[in-house]
Amino acid sequence: MDLLKEVATSVQEETKVRLHRRNVERVLSALLTVNDFWKVIDLSDLPVPAVAGIVKKFIKEGIIFTDDRENILLTQKGYDLVSDLGISPVVDLSCQSCEGRGYPFHIDKEFYRTFVELAKERPTPIRDYDQGAVTPETTVSRVLFIESRGDLAGKDIIVMGAEDDLTGLAVALRRKAKSVLVIDIDERLIEYDNRIFKDLGIENARAMVWDLRKPYGEDMLGKFDVFITDPPETFAAFRAFIGRGIATLKEEGCSGYFGLTLRDSSIFRWKEFQEILINEYGTVITDIVQDFNHYMNWEYHDETRAAEIAPVKRGPRDIWYRSAWYRIETLPGFKRWNEPISDEVFYLDEEGSTT
Amino acid sequence: MDLLKEVATSVQEETKVRLHRRNVERVLSALLTVNDFWKVIDLSDLPVPAVAGIVKKFIKEGIIFTDDRENILLTQKGYDLVSDLGISPVVDLSCQSCEGRGYPFHIDKEFYRTFVELAKERPTPIRDYDQGAVTPETTVSRVLFIESRGDLAGKDIIVMGAEDDLTGLAVALRRKAKSVLVIDIDERLIEYDNRIFKDLGIENARAMVWDLRKPYGEDMLGKFDVFITDPPETFAAFRAFIGRGIATLKEEGCSGYFGLTLRDSSIFRWKEFQEILINEYGTVITDIVQDFNHYMNWEYHDETRAAEIAPVKRGPRDIWYRSAWYRIETLPGFKRWNEPISDEVFYLDEEGSTT
Numbered sequence: 139m140d141l142l143k144e145v146a147t148s149v150q151e152e153t154k155v156r157l158h159r160r161n162v163e164r165v166l167s168a169l170l171t172v173n174d175f176w177k178v179i180d181l182s183d184l185p186v187p188a189v190a191g192i193v194k195k196f197i198k199e200g201i202i203f204t205d206d207r208e209n210i211l212l213t214q215k216g217y218d219l220v221s222d223l224g225i226s227p228v229v230d231l232s233c234q235s236c237e238g239r240g241y242p243f244h245i246d247k248e249f250y251r252t253f254v255e256l257a258k259e260r261p262t263p264i265r266d267y268d269q270g271a272v273t274p275e276t277t278v279s280r281v282l283f284i285e286s287r288g289d290l291a292g293k294d295i296i297v298m299g300a301e302d303d304l305t306g307l308a309v310a311l312r313r314k315a316k317s318v319l320v321i322d323i324d325e326r327l328i329e330y331d332n333r334i335f336k337d338l339g340i341e342n343a344r345a346m347v348w349d350l351r352k353p354y355g356e357d358m359l360g361k362f363d364v365f366i367t368d369p370p371e372t373f374a375a376f377r378a379f380i381g382r383g384i385a386t387l388k389e390e391g392c393s394g395y396f397g398l399t400l401r402d403s404s405i406f407r408w409k410e411f412q413e414i415l416i417n418e419y420g421t422v423i424t425d426i427v428q429d430f431n432h433y434m435n436w437e438y439h440d441e442t443r444a445a446e447i448a449p450v451k452r453g454p455r456d457i458w459y460r461s462a463w464y465r466i467e468t469l470p471g472f473k474r475w476n477e478p479i480s481d482e483v484f485y486l487d488e489e490g491s492t493t
Numbered sequence: 494m495d496l497l498k499e500v501a502t503s504v505q506e507e508t509k510v511r512l513h514r515r516n517v518e519r520v521l522s523a524l525l526t527v528n529d530f531w532k533v534i535d536l537s538d539l540p541v542p543a544v545a546g547i548v549k550k551f552i553k554e555g556i557i558f559t560d561d562r563e564n565i566l567l568t569q570k571g572y573d574l575v576s577d578l579g580i581s582p583v584v585d586l587s588c589q590s591c592e593g594r595g596y597p598f599h600i601d602k603e604f605y606r607t608f609v610e611l612a613k614e615r616p617t618p619i620r621d622y623d624q625g626a627v628t629p630e631t632t633v634s635r636v637l638f639i640e641s642r643g644d645l646a647g648k649d650i651i652v653m654g655a656e657d658d659l660t661g662l663a664v665a666l667r668r669k670a671k672s673v674l675v676i677d678i679d680e681r682l683i684e685y686d687n688r689i690f691k692d693l694g695i696e697n698a699r700a701m702v703w704d705l706r707k708p709y710g711e712d713m714l715g716k717f718d719v720f721i722t723d724p725p726e727t728f729a730a731f732r733a734f735i736g737r738g739i740a741t742l743k744e745e746g747c748s749g750y751f752g753l754t755l756r757d758s759s760i761f762r763w764k765e766f767q768e769i770l771i772n773e774y775g776t777v778i779t780d781i782v783q784d785f786n787h788y789m790n791w792e793y794h795d796e797t798r799a800a801e802i803a804p805v806k807r808g809p810r811d812i813w814y815r816s817a818w819y820r821i822e823t824l825p826g827f828k829r830w831n832e833p834i835s836d837e838v839f840y841l842d843e844e845g846s847t848t
Binding site: 158159160161163164167224225226228229230231232233234235236238239240241242245246282283285286288291292314316389390391392405406408409412413416417421422423424425426427428462467469470 | 513514515516518519522579580581583584585586587588589590591593594595596597600601637638640641643646647669671744745746747760761763764767768771772776777778779780781782783817822824825
C-alpha cells in the first residue's frame with residue numbers, strides 16, 4: 139500500500155483531523171525545505187495536530203529523526219523516499235516589497251510609522267481570549283487593502299473581536315471612514331483604543347467591550363457598510379464572528395473581511411466554511427489572499443496544546459503562523475445570522491491547538 | 494426614491510444584467526477618478542453592458558456628459574450628487590513591484606526575458622475563439638504563483654484552451670514540470686508551441702488541437718495533477734473549461750487555476766460559479782487574487798458588442814480588462830464533469846460583450 143496514503147489514514151484516525159495523501163506529500167516537501175517543526179507547519183498548510191501526527195509517524199517509520207528534539211531531519215531512507223516520489227522543496231517566489239500581499243505596508247510611510255509608534259505599548263496577548271496579534275505590517279496592509287477596494291472612505295465600519303491586532307485603531311487612524319466602532323471582549327484593548335482616540339482627537343471612532351457569544355441588539359443589526367474580524371477557526375466562532383458580522387451590514391453590496399488559517403483548521407473545514415458563506419449566508423467570496431496575515435509569536439505558547447503535542451522541545455523562533463485574508467460581499471437575500479452561542483468549543487476543537 | 498436604486502433597477506431591466514445600488518455607486522466612484530469609459534469599467538468591476546447602461550442613464554439625467562463622445566465628465570449636478578452621497582474616488586495602493594499580484598514577474602529576469610523573446614512572434618488574437626491575450630508579465634507571474642504553491646515541480650500539467658496567453662509555453666519553459674500538455678482549438682497556437690518545444694529541446698511538453706465543447710476520452714480523465722485555463726464567462730464555457738479541467742485531475746488534493754472576470758460576468762454570476770465549484774464539483778477555493786490577469790487590447794475591438802454599446806467613440810488606449818486568478822483544490826468525492834456542450838451561448842450571453 140502507498141505509504142503516504144497509509145500515513146494519512148492512520149494520522150486521521152488518531153487525530154480526527156481529515157487528511158488525504160497529498161497533505162502528507164506536502165509535509166515531505168516542507169521537510170525537504172526546513173528543519174524547524176514550526177516552519178514545517180507553515181509550509182505544509184495543515185493543522186498543527188495533523189503535522190505533529192505525521193511527523194511522529196515518519197519518525198517511527200525511520201523517514202526522519204530529531205537531533206535531541208530540536209530540529210527535524212530526513213534520514214537516508216527519507217531522502218530515498220522523497221527522491222522516489224519525485225517530491226521537490228517548497229519554493230517561495232513572493233514579493234519582497236509587499237510581503238506577497240499585493241499592498242505594501244510602506245506605501246504611506248507616515249501612516250505606517252505612526253501606527254507602529256501607537257502600537258508600541260499594546261497589551262500583551264493573553265490566552266483566555268485566543269489572542270495572538272498580527273505584525274504591524276499586516277495590520278497596516280489590511281487597511282490599505284480595504285481602502286483600495288473602496289471599503290474605507292466614507293463608510294461605517296465595525297471591527298469585531300480582533301482588536302489584539304489593533305486593526306480598529308489603524309482603520310480609525312487612517313481618518314477616512316465615516317465612523318469606526320471597535321468591539322472586543324478584552325477591556326484592556328478597549329481602553330487602549332479609546333485613550334488613543336481621545337488623545338488624537340479622533341471623534342468618529344469608539345471602542346466598546348462586547349462578548350460575541352451574545353447576539354447583537356437591534357441597534358447593531360444592519361447599521362454598517364463593512365465589517366472586519368479574525369475568528370478562531372471553530373464552527374461556533376465562525377458563526378459568532380462572521381455570521382454576526384454579516385448581520386451588521388446594511389444591504390446588498392456591503393462587504394466583510396476576515397482571516398482564516400489552515401494552521402488551526404483543515405482544507406476540508408474550509409470547504410464547509412465556504413458552504414456556509416455561499417449557501418446559508420448568501421454572500422459571495424471576492425478575495426482570498428493566502429499568507430496575508432503574519433502572526434507574531436505569543437508568550438503563552440508553552441501552555442498551548444500545540445506545544446504539548448509538538449515532537450520537538452524548541453518553540454517557534456520566527457513567524458510560522460499565517461492566515462489567508464478573505465473578502466466577501468452580500469447579495470440580495472443575504473442572511474443576518476444572530477443566534478446565541480452556547481457551544482463549548484468556541485476557541486478549540488480537534489483541528490485547533492494554538493489557544 | 495433613491496436615484497442609484499432607480500438606475501440599478503432600470504438598467505437591470507434593460508440589459509438583463511443583475512445589479513444592486515452599490516454597483517451604481519461604484520460607477521460614480523469610478524467617474525470621479527477617470528474619464529475614459531474603458532477605465533470606468535475597469536474601476537467599476539461590472540460587466541460592460543451594465544456600465545454602458547448606467548452611463549447612458551446618467552447622461553440622460555444630466556449627471557455626466559461626453560465631450561464629443563471622447564471623454565466622460567461629471568456635470569455640476571453630478572458633482573453635487575457625489576458630494577451629497579459622500580462618494581470618494583477610487584484609490585489604488587497596490588504594489589508597484591509585483592503589480593499587485595504578490596509574485597513579481599521580474600524575480601527571475603532570465604526566465605522573464607526568454608519568455609518575452611519567445612512570445613514576440615505570437616499569432617494575433619482572433620475573434621472566432623474569444624481570444625485576448627494577457628500581458629507577458631501576467632503569464633510569467635502565473636507560472637511563479639503556481640510554482641510557489643507547489644503545483645509545478647514534478648507535476649503532470651494540462652493547460653486548456655487559453656494558449657493565446659502562452660501559459661502552456663511558459664510552464665514548459667520553466668522546465669520543472671514532469672510533463673506539460675497544451676490543448677487549444679487554434680491550430681496556429683499549437684504549431685507555435687510545438688515548434689518552440691522542438692527548437693528548445695523541451696521533450697516533456699506537447700501541444701495538441703482540441704475543441705473543449707467535446708468531452709474528453711478516457712485517456713485524458715484522471716491523468717493530471719494540475720489544470721490551468723481561462724474560460725469565457727458563460728455557464729457553458731465554465732463547465733467546458735473548468736468542469737472538464739477537474740475531470741482531468743488524478744485524485745483529491747489536486748489543483749486547478751483559472752481566470753474569472755467581472756467585466757464579462759456579474760458578481761451575481763460569480764456566486765453561481767462558486768456554488769457549482771463547491772456544491773456540485775466538490776472542490777474548495779483556496780485563492781482569489783483580484784486584478785491578477787491584465788489583458789492587452791485586441792485588434793478586433795471595433796467589431797465587438799462592447800464597442801457597439803459604448804457611449805463613446807474612442808477605443809481603449811490602455812489596459813482596462815482584468816480578471817481575478819482563482820485556485821481550487823479537489824477534495825474526496827469531487828466530481829469529474831465531462832458532458833458534451835451543445836449550448837449556443839458558449840462565448841457570449843447577456844453579461845458578456847468583449848467577444
